[in-house]
Amino acid sequence: MSRSVGTVVRVDLDDIAARLAVPVEEVERVHRLAADRPSAPLPAVTDAPALLDRLGVPPDDAAEIIAGWPTPEITAGRPGPEAIAGWPGPEAIAGRPGPEASGWTPELRWLLDRSIALVRADLGGHGWLPPGPVLPRERGPAWRHLYAYAYLALVDVVLGYHRDHGVAEAASWATLADLGRNLAIDRRMRGEGWPVMQSWLTLHVRGGLYQLGRLQHHRGDGAVELHIPDAGPLTPEAVADSLDQGRAFFPRHFPDESYREFVCGSWLLDPQLAEYLPAESNIVRFQRRFELEPYQPPEGLDPDVEVLRFVFRTLSTPLDRLPRRTALQRAVVDHLAAGRHWHWRRGRFPL
């Protein structure tokens, strides 16, 4: 199906979906949500190493991302009657590898541009937002890192949003450096981590979430949602410090929003963990802060899978081949091997 966008640009969504090897509904969604909203440029490739370093991106990923960086030759298109704004012209730039050679096919370029616009259009939002379809990432760096490039293009945009809210630069960079942590996890998980991460990371570049000390604080409706990044032990002191930071942060930087409580939804709040872990463990002590909501199986999420994700960083290793080095690892495997299941629990406590 061909869609007219404005007067000069025609977009064949079926064709784009086929070339991206993704369902057409997902391409239609990007097209609809991004509409003709503005995108944002990527920084110059010469600024990339310093930026990636600041965002905690590990060397392996930084090298790949820099190698596939969409240069201005790739992003500068020659819009014509059948072209999409931002698509490269067919003759590319004489003497340089064409965009196709670097992996940036026209439909990938379209998706990058529109994905940035889609996320940017919701600047200040705090819901989970898929930035586009899950791509066949094994096709090369442009495919593998497309949503990382979108994130990088939005760094300047969200820094502006943070400045408008008086957020200190240190908090901005601490927040945005979750990109590097997530890329490292995805590499450790051999690509199994990214489908969740591509939606998760849109929170950071829309100003929806802030890393304040040990915890990430996520703006919500009347409640600050807490997330626990994989960043060392969850000591009670570090948690208390982070909560205090959150209590001061939101009235100061988002005075129009009113927060009454902290909430959290996590496998870490499953009381069954206390059957296995000592009462003085950090996880059990964290649990004690919360009043749990009645148990309801979550929709669209398998808690057993999530526990494997966070404890072992693999979803494909058979139970009997998983390591048993820590009390938690043994608990997770023994519980599942006994035919029991883990629960995803939600809890809250006053702010």
Ligand SMILES: CC(C)(COP(=O)(O)OP(=O)(O)OC[C@H]1O[C@@H](n2cnc3c(N)ncnc32)[C@H](O)[C@@H]1OP(=O)(O)O)[C@@H](O)C(=O)NCCC(=O)NCCS
């Ligand atoms: C949350 C987290 C920081 C807690 O770690 P912690 O502070 O060490 O927790 P505890 O003190 O309660 O640990 C109790 C035992 O479990 C082990 N353990 C805790 N988290 C573990 C993990 N993710 N993987 C393997 N073992 C873990 C500890 O080593 C300890 O075992 P030991 O006594 O044999 O050494 C850690 O689990 C983590 O980083 N998880 C990943 C992020 C996450 O799950 N976020 C929530 C998403 S919803």
